[in-house]
Amino acid sequence: MDDFIAARSQMALSLGFHIIFSCIGMIMPFFMAVSHFKWLKTGNIVYRNVTRAWSRGVAIFFATGAVSGTVLSFELGLLWPEFMKHAGPIFGMPFSLEGTAFFIEAIALGFYLYGWNKFNKWFHWFTGVIVGVSGLASGILVVAANAWMNSPAGFDYVNGQYLNIDPIAAMFNDAWFSQALHMILAALTATGFAVAGVHALMILKRKHIQFHTKAFRIAAVFACAGAILQPLSGDISAKDVAKRQPVKLAAMEAHFKTEEKAALILGGIPDEKNDTVHYALKIPGALSFLAHGNFKTSVTGLDAFPKDVHPPVAITHYAFQVMVGLGMLMLLIAVFYFFTLWRKRSWLEKRWLLKLFTIAIPVGFIAVEAGWTVTEVGRQPWIIYGIMRTRDAVTPMPGIVYSFYIFTAVYVSLSVIVMLLLYRQVKMVGKLYDVA
C-alpha cells in the first residue's frame, strides 16, 4: 500500500468510525429528552428508567465520539498539511463555532449525567435538551465545512493563490444546506432504527416488555419520520449535485454518455474501460427527471470530462445504489409503521412487526456509511473540488501505512468494546433500570 492510499484509508477509517458515534451522540439526547419529558409529565416510572438507560448510552457514545473527533481535528493536519495550510483560514469558521457548540455539549452533559435530584427538575431536563441541540449544531457546522470541499466558496483562486478570503461566505457555500439537511435526517433515521431495533429484539425475547415497549415507541416514531423525509432531502441533494458537481452525479449514476432523456441505471457493473454498464436495469428518461425535473433534459455524462478528473465510478455507483436501496427499504417500513399506528393498532403487538424492526438495526448505519462514501469518493481526485488534488495535499512523511495499521487496530478494538458495553447495558436492564 503506498502512503497516499494509506493516508486516504486512515482518513476514511477515522471518519467512518466517528460518523457513527456522532450520529448517535447527536440524536440519542433527543430520545432521552422526550422520555424524560414524559416521565416529568406523567410520573410513570418506566419513562424515568428508560431515560436513565439511554443517558448512559449517550455518555458512552459521547466519550467515544469526543475522542475520535479530537483525533480528526489533528488528522486534518497530520495527513493533509498542504490542504490545511490553504484551506484552514477559509473553511475554518464552522470549526471555530463547532468548538463552542462542542464545549457547551460537554458542559451540559456534565450537568445532565451528574445532576439527577440535584437541580430543579426542569432545569435538569433542559440541560439534556441542550446536549441534543448543541450536538445538532456541531453536526451541521462540521458538515458545512465538508460542503465547502465540494462547493468551494469565499475566495478567489488566482495563479495558485487564495485571495480575497471571506470565511462567512465559505461557510454558507452552495452545498451546506442540502448536505447538512441530508446528514441530520440520516443521523435521525439511522439512530432511530438502530435503537428501535434493539428494543424490538428485547420485546421479542419477552424481557422487560413494558420498559422496552416504551423505548421502542419513542425511537420508532423518530426513525420513521426521518425515513419518510429523507427521500425528499435526497432529491434536493441530487438536483444540487447535478448542478454543482455533474461529474460526481455521473459517477453516482454510472452515467457515461451525455444524453437527453437519460436513463436511470439500477444495479449493474460499471465497466470504466469501455465506458459502459453491464447487466443494469435502465429506466428511460428517469435520470433526466430526477436530476433536472424534466424527462427530456440532457444530463451531463462522464464523457464530458477528461479521464483524469473522473472519480472511481464503480465504488461511487455501488455506494450510491446501496444508500438509495436501503433508504427505500426504510421508507417502506416507515410508511407501514405509520399505517399501523393510524389504522391497525392491533398489529403493534405482532411479532413480525418487531422482527421487521430487528432486521433494520444496522440498515440505517450502512446507508450512512454508503452515503458518506458517495460524497467523499465521488469528489475524488479533488480534496477541494476543482482547486486542489487530494494527492497534492498529502503529508510528505513516509510510512503512513503503519499509522493506518495502528489506527485500524485501535478503532476495531474500540468498536468491539463499545458493542460489549451496549450488550451489557441491555442485558442488565432488569437490574439497573427496570425497577420501581
Place this chain on the structure above:
Amino acid sequence: MLYVVMAYLWASILLYVLMGGADFGAGILEFLSTRKSKDQTRRVMYRAIGPIWEANHMWLIIAIVILFVGFPVIYATVSVYLHIPLTIMLLGIVARGTAFSFRNYDAVKDKMQVVYSKTFMYSSVITPLFLGIIAGSAVSGKIDPQATHFLDAYIFSWLGFFPVSVGIFTATICGFLAAVFIIGETKTETERQRFIQKARHMSLAAIAAAVLVLAAAHADNIPLAHWLFGNPVSIACVVLAAVSLIWMWVSLFRGSTRWLRIIAGAQITLLLVAITYEHYPVLINLKDTEGLSLLIHKGSDKTIHALAVALLAGSIFILPALFYLLYSFNRQEEPVAD
C-alpha cells in the same frame, strides 16, 4: 483582533495545562498509588473530576482550532515534523478518554475493569509526557524544514534529551496539580492527609524534573537560561514562582491548604508567562532559520476577525456555564453519575 485571537490561544493552552493537566495527573496519581490505596484514590478522584471530565479536554480542541484557522502554516508545519509524537499523544487521548468512561459505564463490573484501569493509568502517563515532548520540541529549534533524511526530519525533531525532559517535567506537573486539586475535594481527614502527602511528593518530583530540564538545556545547547532571565518580565515571573514555591512548601508541611490551589495555578501561569514572553511572537523555533511568528504566519484579516468574534461570542455561552458547573458540583455532596 489578532491580539484577541492570540490571547485566546494562550489562555486555552494555559487552561488545558491547568484543568486538563489536573485531569491527566489524577491518572498519574492512580498509577503511582500503592495497590492498597488505588481504590480509594480512584474514588476520591472520580468524585472530584467526574462532572467536569469532558469539559477539561475541550481546551485542547479550542487551541487546535485557533491554530489551524488562524495560523495555518504553523499548524501544518507542526503536523508534518511532529507527526509521530502527535500521533502517540492522540492515541493516548483516545485510550484515556474511552477507558475512563467505559470503566464508569460498564454495567458489569468484572475483569474488564482491570483492563480499563490499566489503560487509563498508562495513557494518563503517556499523554502528558508526549504533550510535553511536543512543547519542548516546538521551542527547542530542532525542527528542520530543510532536512532530507527521514531521521533528521521526523525523529530528531522531537526525540532528544531536552524535549523528553520537558515531557517528564510536564507529567510531574500534572500529578502535582491533580494532588492539589483533589485535596480541596476530599471529605475525610485521612483522605486529605493522603493527598497532601501526594502533593509533597509530586512537587519534589517536579523540582527534580525541572533540574533535569535545565541540565538537558545545557547539554543540548538550548538557551533556556536566556529565556528565563533574558528580560525583566521573565525574571520577575521566575522569582515570584520561586518565592511562592517556598510559601507552598510551608503550607504543605503545616497542612494548611486554603491557598494551595491558587498558588499552584499561579506558579504554572507564571512559568508559562516567563517562557512565552521571551519567545513572543514566535511560537515555533526552527533549525537554522527564523522561527514561525504569530504576527507573520497568520490567516487573512477577515478570517482573524471572524475567528475573534466567534471566540468572544462563544465565551459568553461557555464561561458562565462552565463556572456554574464547577460551582454546583463543588458545593454538592458526592456527585454520582447516573
